[in-house]
Amino acid sequence: MNEGDFRAAVAAGLIGAEESHRALLQSIVETARAIFRAQASSIFLLDEATDELVFEALSGPGDETLVGRRMSSSSGIAGWVIATRQPLVLEDVAEDPRFARDFAADTGYVPRGVMAVPLLHEERGLGVLEVLDRETDRPFTLDDMNLLALFGAQAAIALDLLTKGRRASALVSGGEDEAEAVVRVAAALERLEGVERATARRLLDALGDVLDGRSPRA
């Protein structure tokens, strides 16, 4: 396999991963919406480079072009949730005109109620899951709060996979010099066979040990 083919093969796998991870996020918002019998649900990814929250998945009113739209992480409900790592449930918010305007500008939809939970992976804040306008024929309960946290834990794993996949894609597509070198070496290794391949593998293991600060294995 030449370098181009190798790159293409890895990229194809990553593209498949991106689609799977997107489908998983979509499934989470649709399930959350169904379980809470809500009007809408969405997942935002935190873009740390720009300090913005980006729509990654949406179920409910609002068209699909919302995916990819960005909003500030420095203010608003989702901004508070991602910054403080605390979940939040608000109801009957229609009285606040600024709240309604902000939401309408962001989503094209003005909710009366918002449930928002931070998506956390280890110590990182990855994004926010929101459920809009849950069915309010009964009061919100502690069990609802726990259920929301469980959905948040699941969505965080999906978001972590998505961001890792994108990082790998960026590396394979040749954005960084070190990654270029790794791709070249991996493609060359793929072309070797038998003793040559085993020797090259031992050499790479030794290099790995040196880079890790360990003594090379005998």
Place this chain on the structure above:
Amino acid sequence: MAEEPYADLPAWSIHAGSVEHVDLQGDWPSPLTREWAIDGATGAGVRVCILDSGIEAGHPLVGEIQRAVAIEIGDDGAPNLIDDIVGDVSGHGTACASIVRALAPECSLISVRVLGAGSTGTGDALLAGLRWAVEEGFDVVNMSLSTTKHLFAATLHELADRAYFGGTILVASAHNMPVDSYPWRFAAVVSVGSHDGEDPLEWFYNPTPPVEFFARGLDVEGAWLNGATMRYSGNSFATPHISGIIALILSKHSGLTPFQLKTILSLTARNVEAA
């Protein structure tokens, strides 16, 4: 206690009707009652600092605030304290202020806005805001927030201890998600989870920390932006209930230390009775 459907989640919340009784150990010189602790108290003379998203001054449910500052992250990455002319950037700080005000109507409120510096600047802003609040010696600091960054944990811990010994009581929201977060896990702070009762002056003591107290946190009505009101749920709203109750205690019994306040809160909790 009734079996919970999500029993393996951290103990951050409790059904008000299923709280276990705690037998009081040892001989106490006299019963320490809620009446002694808070009856007739207004919060007068107590300074409560709200470390949050800012406060909308003049909101009908908040009234005037004594001072408002904000932490701004400079171009060099260093946090600077400035007078806050922005106010509340989310609504949450105003909500917390209104809960404290409802319980302790005559307390002084101080706003430290640590939100607005972008999500990546919040940790630094949080530390700088807390450091200022501790140095100012406010009586109560309400922290309805947390950080998951290990980098900040040691500094937060040091600040929590400094507050504890300096007579400033930190009241912090417990986390209801399976992640490590701070400062609520530290022994020097008062950590708060939610119960689903309706009485804002009902609190429970939890003998199995890290969550030490539960206060009203479900379907609470209070202030939001632009003079509005809203109903909300979450540990971040249970926390200002405990801050308000502490303000009441302090206004009636000045000079109490954080450990004395914790003792009074536990002895007067609704679920604690003499054995």
